[in-house]
Amino acid sequence: SNNFTFLAPSNDAISALIQSKGNATLHEDLLLASVQYGMLKGGYPTLSFTNNSQFASTNLASPKYANVTGGQTVELITDEIGNPEVVSGNKVSASVGDELICTGGIVHVIDKFLSIPIQAVLQVSAAKMQYFVSILNTAGYLNAANSEYVDGILNVPDVTYFIPNSANALEKATLQAANSTAEETKAVFQYHVVPGFVGYGSTLKDGMKLKTQEGSSLTITMQDGDMYVNSAKVIASDYIVANGVIHVID
Structure with a gap:
């Protein structure tokens, strides 16, 4: 894939998710949807984040989780002191940490799992x-x-x-x-x-x-x-x- 931005949960975010689930099973389709929701169409370096919201389309298009043309979106914005954030469903906000360059795109490490928007x-x-x-x-x-x-x-x-x-x-x-x-x-x-x-x-x-x-x-x-x-x-x-x-x- 080319010209993408991937929002990758940090190790701490993954550990927190596992602990929150306890003995419950992490369903494969939900994990896949989470990965798709973190894959943005287009390049969004941290310097492109401003205090004016951008709504970036993602690869989440499964009818089970999304019903918007072109894929579900996330909000890209900076907080009151200029730090980049990603806002997902139910106004869950994740801070953007390290920015990594890879073949075809950009990876941002975020401190929380994105929340897939609900009905x-x-x-x-x-x-x-x-x-x-x-x-x-x-x-x-x-x-x-x-x-x-x-x-x-x-x-x-x-x-x-x-x-x-x-x-x-x-x-x-x-x-x-x-x-x-x-x-x-x-x-x-x-x-x-x-x-x-x-x-x-x-x-x-x-x-x-x-x-x-x-x-x-x-x-x-x-x-x-x-x-x-x-x-x-x-x-x-x-x-x-x-x-x-x-x-x-x-």
Whole structure:
């Protein structure tokens, strides 16, 4: 292979993984997926890492673990004092240590195993988006009758999700659910989903319009260093998930 960057867990990272598993078996397919997730397409020397996020495509493309065109991604960035880091699923951050040159590419030694991104619904739980869980419950989306509909939205490929997670959002959703039909409630849910486009924070630009699954568009606005989706402020961004990315709005 040529023009690659491999993120290689350090000996300490491997030992920590083995100890964390105890007597549990390390499944071969998961280990293979971890290796594929650490193999980036393209050369990324440490000097190319900046405080502006880059999202590099990897060789992880197995439908069991990824549902994004071109392979799952990792975030490359520097911390507040300029040290290079790699951010993977569930915002797990690994520091980049030694940089090695090899035939065809670059190897970075990292201090943790990368975390393979999980499904959006699991990420909501892992990130403790409790207000959004309450919104789903209030709107009836946790009912078994709606599970197929919700699963369909959460598992389509190449998606950008704008997930409301605040007390104010819950209050508005509760009022809206009490005065809306089932179809109107579904339309609101679909209005927060942008299919066919994985829009990481660094790719969303001022004035950009995004067509939602509901059919109408959202507008991205930058103001005083903050990002807004229509009038909703983005309060957390770039949760990489199996089929795209989640941004949290207020």
